[in-house]
Amino acid sequence: MAHGDLHLDSRVIHGGQSPEPGTGAVMPPIFTSSTFIQDSPGVHKGFEYSRSHNATRFAAERLLASIEGSRLTDAEDRTNGGFCFASGLAAIGTALELLDCGDSILCMDDVYGGTNRLLNRVRKRSQGLKVEFVDMTDLGRLEAAIKAHAPKMIWVETPTNPTLKLVDLAAVAKLGKACGAITVCDNTFATPLLQRPLELGIDLVMHSTTKYLGGHSDTVGGALVTGDKALAEKLRFMQNAIGSVMGPFDAYLTLRGVKTLAVRMRQHCSSAARIAAWLEKHPKVERVTYPGLASHPQHALAARQMRLDGQPAGGGMITAYLKGGIDESRRFLENVHIFALAESLGGVESLIEHPAIMTHASVPAEQRKVLGISDSLVRLSVGIEHVDDLIADLEHGLAKA
Numbered sequence: 079m080a081h082g083d084l085h086l087d088s089r090v091i092h093g094g095q096s097p098e099p100g101t102g103a104v105m106p107p108i109f110t111s112s113t114f115i116q117d118s119p120g121v122h123k124g125f126e127y128s129r130s131h132n133a134t135r136f137a138a139e140r141l142l143a144s145i146e147g148s149r150l151t152d153a154e155d156r157t158n159g160g161f162c163f164a165s166g167l168a169a170i171g172t173a174l175e176l177l178d179c180g181d182s183i184l185c186m187d188d189v190y191g192g193t194n195r196l197l198n199r200v201r202k203r204s205q206g207l208k209v210e211f212v213d214m215t216d217l218g219r220l221e222a223a224i225k226a227h228a229p230k231m232i233w234v235e236t237p238t239n240p241t242l243k244l245v246d247l248a249a250v251a252k253l254g255k256a257c258g259a260i261t262v263c264d265n266t267f268a269t270p271l272l273q274r275p276l277e278l279g280i281d282l283v284m285h286s287t288t289k290y291l292g293g294h295s296d297t298v299g300g301a302l303v304t305g306d307k308a309l310a311e312k313l314r315f316m317q318n319a320i321g322s323v324m325g326p327f328d329a330y331l332t333l334r335g336v337k338t339l340a341v342r343m344r345q346h347c348s349s350a351a352r353i354a355a356w357l358e359k360h361p362k363v364e365r366v367t368y369p370g371l372a373s374h375p376q377h378a379l380a381a382r383q384m385r386l387d388g389q390p391a392g393g394g395m396i397t398a399y400l401k402g403g404i405d406e407s408r409r410f411l412e413n414v415h416i417f418a419l420a421e422s423l424g425g426v427e428s429l430i431e432h433p434a435i436m437t438h439a440s441v442p443a444e445q446r447k448v449l450g451i452s453d454s455l456v457r458l459s460v461g462i463e464h465v466d467d468l469i470a471d472l473e474h475g476l477a478k479a
């Protein structure tokens with residue numbers, strides 16, 4: 079059976095991999111060599127220089143291509159349309175190089191603060207990109223923006239960081255095709271276990287592998303995956319030409335992390351669903367946003383687009399608005415102990431943070447206000463500790479808020 083036909087639970091372990099031919103090693107070795115011997119000038123084993131060719135990175139790239147559902151063959155693209163980078167932002171930066179100077183890009187209005195910063199404060203200036211942030215939860219607005227700006231790229235994050243808004247990927251893919259724009263989905267929050275952008279017609283999937291794919295808060299990396307041969311060809315060139323590649327150690331940690339993605343995501347989802355329901359009833363909590371709650375404004379879309387084992391799955395991220403303001407938020411965040419007060423997300427350990435001060439401080443204050451990233455908003459990344467311990471920890475923090 080071809081790897082591409084296996085269940086995702088099997089693909090996370092075997093996808094794109096085969097035992098190393100020299101020794102039979104089951105895990106791909108960490109190839110640290112920066113260069114490779116040639117028998118005669120230009121005659122080699124397919125490996126010349128490690129920025130361009132690294133077998134550990136290739137294994138990680140093929141694995142991510144497999145789990146995101148790229149069907150590109152080895153003959154069509156050496157790593158089946160998967161590309162790994164030094165960080166999520168390096169992946170985003172390389173994807174933006176698909177655009178020409180002065181092109182127009184439409185970006186979901188709520189995105190990771192670093193994505194906003196790269197577009198607003200770097201690429202507008204250095205690449206002359208015309209950037210419009212659009213609330214794509216309203217497809218009418220997206221259609222109007224497409225008419226007004228003739229975009230070459232549409233950048234979607236769903237669920238969004240931090241307000242967990244959802245975007246209808248199949249609809250965006252259709253609109254993108256009709257206007258000839260490359261559609262990109264940052265799939266970091268949902269992971270390919272829950273959400274299948276390529277199968278919904280999106281051209282390019284992006285990941286911060288630092289998060290759920292790595293899964294253990296011990297590696298920084300990024301990835302792009304496409305099932306489109308022409309796009310893969312351009313990305314292969316760009317990855318090498320720009321050079322912000324993932325190193326072999328990080329590629330190894332990503333390979334190792336992804337092996338447990340399926341079991342981890344099940345636990346993240348079930349614990350987060352319980353915690354979200356509990357928080358929603360807590361007297362010190364004003365409002366909870368979680369795609370798996372019936373109260374989520376796009377619950378129906380969530381149930382359709384984010385699924386695990388054939389059932390709706392809300393993911394591992396929750397945002398909550400506490401009653402009160404910055405003082406209450408601070409006291410709460412200072413008084414939780416299992417939830418580590420730290421940026422990032424998607425690890426086995428639970429993390430909690432204050433987006434307005436931490437991850438999204440780089441989003442202009444005006445835009446934060448429009449998006450609802452207020453002083454009372456906290457973001458939880460629910461880990462895989464025992465859920466009762468997590469609830470007890472939150473209860474302790476809320477009692478002090």
Ligand SMILES: Cc1ncc(COP(=O)(O)O)c(C=O)c1O
Nearest residue numbers: 165166167190239266286288299
């Ligand atoms: C949704 C999302 N996309 C992209 C990034 C950027 O990834 P990295 O920090 O690996 O550069 C992040 C980081 O938090 C993120 O949350």
